[in-house]
Amino acid sequence: MPRTFKLPRLKAGMVAVATVAALGAAVPGAHAAGNCTHYGQAGYGQVFTDYNYSGDCWEFKIGTWTVFPVLVNHKVSSLRSWAAYSGQVVHLSGDGMTFDAGAGEWWASLPDWFNDHANAAY
Secondary structure (H helix, E strand, O other): OOOOOHHHHHHHHHHHHHHHHHHHHHHHOOOOOEOOOOOOOOOOOEEEOOOOEEEEEEEOOOOOOEEOOOOOOOOOOEEEEEEOOOOOOOEEEEEOOEEEEEEEEEOOOOOOOOOOOOOOOO
C-alpha cells in the first residue's frame, strides 16, 4: 500500500515556520540603520526615528553634546541607553523642552508632549 502524506499538516507547518521568520524579521536588531554600533555598551545611548527602536538610529556617548543629523532631527520617537556609572543621565532637548532619562532606561515610545521635538542630546 502506497504511503500518503498529509498535505494539510505539512502546509500548516510551513505557515508556522514562515510566521516565526516574519516575526523575527520585525524585531529591531542590535545594529539598526544609522551609526548604532555600540548596542549594550556602557556609556552609550541610541535614539530612533520610529517607535519600538526601529527606523533610523543615531548613537551618542552619554555626557557629550551631540547634534543629530537631518535624518533624525525632529523625528526622535524612542530611546535606549546604558550607564557607564551610577547617576549618568541622558538629556534630550528640543523646542524649549527637555526630556531626561535615567541610566539604563529604555523608552519604546517617548511621551507625547516631547515626541518629535528632540534635536540634540547632551
